[in-house]
Amino acid sequence: MAIPLLIIVGPTASGKSRLSIEIAKFYNGEIISADSMQIYKYMNIGTAKVTDEERQGIPHYMIDIVEPNVKFSVAEYEKMAKPLIDDIFKRRKLPIVVGGTGLYVDSLIYIMNFSEYIGNDDFRSALKNIASVLGNEYLFERLKMIDPKTYSKLHPNDLRRVIRALEVYQFTGIPISVYQELSNKRINPDYNTVMIGLNYRNRETLYKKIDDRVDAMIKNNLIDEVVNLLKIGYNKYGTSMQALGYKEIVEYLEGKVSLEEAIADLKTKTRRYAKRQITWFKSYETINWFYVDDYSSFEDLKKNIISFLAGKLKFK
Incomplete structure (x- = not known):
């Protein structure tokens, strides 16, 4: 029997976390984060982690699992998240995956062979050195020339x-996007997946949410x-410190920009990131979109989605 799996995706600031908690309360579920920055400890505000109070007693997993100086791959995410899904289901609860990192979601709903991606430590080190001298944008533009599909889905800070x-x-x-497309053709049969996507019809409304x-x-x-x-000693050039919100504040602390400039830059970059998230999630053929601004209140949105889910999977 395939495991029922609910996945909630959408751009940043679209309300995924709040919705997932309400659905988990209604359908006796537990939540697995699919956010590549919320895995890091001590990084709470900039990654918009839900607080203990906001969780309302709903267990959350794949949050605060590694130190900020530790590298963490999508293959490692898959290895840790799948047993959690199994365990939640065995305890007769609904596994709910929530987040905005498309690669993490892909690793669960598709059969992906990460071992086929050849690696080379020396080459990676050389590129890191280039980025430290010429900037992330330089490598990002190189990626645009060889793999525009992946370029459109990533951010130079990633x-x-x-x-x-x-x-x-x-x-x-071969571009990594080709490998991913080949993998994407093989749906993971272990899960009976229902995917909910949150979005806004009026893009400016979403941008206002991001700014707020x-x-x-x-x-x-x-x-x-x-x-x-x-102060603890985490390197400003580390993967975690390159996340949106952290790099911009570091530049302010170093006197490179004013606080106003750092905030404006962060808002602009977050908007661009949201656009890339939407592009990524629109590639899912079975996603069910719900537009937040179609509803007069969050309660109406929640009730509509709960009603929709009742006809898709039996969670209770």
Whole structure:
């Protein structure tokens, strides 16, 4: 019997976390995060982690599992998340995967052979050195020339994945997007998956949500969070510190930009990231989109989705 699996995706600030908690309460579910930055400890404000109070007693997994200086791959995510899905289901609860990292979602719903992606430590180190001298944008533009599909889905600050894409092409002659497309044709039969996508018809409404979230992060002491991470000794060039919100604040702390400029830059980059997330999720053929601004309230949205799910999978 295939395991029932609910996946909730959407751009940043679309309300995924709040919705997932309400659905978990209604359908006796537990939540597995699919966010590549929420896996890191001590990075709470900039990654918009749900607080203990906001979780309302619903168990959350794949959050705060590694130190900020530890590399973490999508293959490792798959290895850890799948047993969690199995365990949740064995306890007669609904596994709910929630997040905005498309590669993490792909690793669950598709059969992906990560061993076929050849790697080379020396090549990766050389590219990191290039990025430190010429900037992330330089490598990002190289990726655009060889693999525009992957380029459109990534951000220059996602240096690890940019380097990975360049590495795969260098040693196989084939863009990583081709490997992913081949993998994507093999649906994982272990799960009976229903995917919900949250979005806004009016893009400016989403952008206003993003701007408000950034302002709230600053108000909630994002600057202090970044200062403390640097004091602990985490490298500003590390993967985790390249996340949206952290790199921009580091540049402010180093005097390279004013606080106003850092905030404006973060808002712009987050909007671009949201656009890339939407592009990624639109590639899922079986996704069921719900537009938040079609509803007069969150309660109406929640009721509509709960009603929709009742006809798709029997969770209770």
